[in-house]
Amino acid sequence: MLEHTREAASTEPLLVADHLALDLLNTEAGSGALYVEFWKSGEDVLRWLARCGIDGGAPGSRQAMDALLLDARELRALARGLVERRKLGERADPGDLMRLNRYLAALQSVPVLEWDEDGPRLERRLAPGALGQALGQVAEALAGLLATGQFDYVRQCEHADCVLWFYDRTKSHRRRWCSMALCGNRHKAAEFRRRGRAGA
Numbered sequence: 001m002l003e004h005t006r007e008a009a010s011t012e013p014l015l016v017a018d019h020l021a022l023d024l025l026n027t028e029a030g031s032g033a034l035y036v037e038f039w040k041s042g043e044d045v046l047r048w049l050a051r052c053g054i055d056g057g058a059p060g061s062r063q064a065m066d067a068l069l070l071d072a073r074e075l076r077a078l079a080r081g082l083v084e085r086r087k088l089g090e091r092a093d094p095g096d097l098m099r100l101n102r103y104l105a106a107l108q109s110v111p112v113l114e115w116d117e118d119g120p121r122l123e124r125r126l127a128p129g130a131l132g133q134a135l136g137q138v139a140e141a142l143a144g145l146l147a148t149g150q151f152d153y154v155r156q157c158e159h160a161d162c163v164l165w166f167y168d169r170t171k172s173h174r175r176r177w178c179s180m181a182l183c184g185n186r187h188k189a190a191e192f193r194r195r196g197r198a199g200a
Contacts, residue, residue: 012047012048012051013026013027013029013048014026014164014178015052016164016166016178016179017164017167017178018166018167018168019141019154019167020137020138021079021083021138021141021142021144021145022083022145022154022166023052024076024079024138024141024142025164026164026165027039027048028076029163029164030163031163039069039072039073041065041069042059042065042066042067042068042069042072043059043065046059046068049134049138052138054137054138055134056134057131057134060131064131068131071103071135074099075103075135075138075139078096078099078100079142081093081096082096082142083142083146083165086146086149086151086154092146100142100143103135103136103139104139105136106132106133106135106136107136107139107140108126108133109124109126109127110124110125110126110127111124112124112125145167149167152173153167153168153169153173154166154167154168155168155176157178158176158177158183159177159178159183162177164178
């Protein structure tokens with residue numbers, strides 16, 4: 001398994017996907033004995049949400065934190081299945097759509113009138129209710145990706161030992177690695193060693 005995945009196992013998931021829905025998938029990595037689960041508690045989920053710029057509020061009761069962990073993991077599993085099916089050009093299962101819409105239903109906004117130097121402005125803001133709203137925002141990012149994302153640019157890292165997803169927003173759309181500084185450099189180093197052995 002990649003060194004950065006080993007190191008991250010005791011810290012935080014990498015935010016390298018350039019899309020919130022794909023960063024959601026990257027909160028678990030590897031498989032079998034090399035599997036890494038970054039969300040071991042509701043507090044881990046809250047920390048990830050905060051790193052993504054989403055206010056999940058302060059940690060609640062143990063019961064609320066346990067429920068958040070279960071809901072977040074369920075949303076991630078749902079997202080993985082939906083993204084993989086969409087990537088293959090397959091339709092989503094109606095049951096999965098109902099489950100996703102349950103998360104989206106938690107997103108409730110209220111109208112807010114503000115007055116600044118340019119005059120009055122009416123906006124909609126998320127209503128209080130942080131935990132459901134927080135996962136609802138992640139679900140909205142997932143729904144947006146499924147509905148309008150260019151799935152030719154939704155990719156997994158090409159390094160043989162990496163399973164991380166990303167959205168290729170580069171100008172040439174030739175991104176191959178979750179991160180050039182991580183997997184890209186490991187690939188370059190391996191190629192350099194291979195050429196050195198071949199020339200010896």
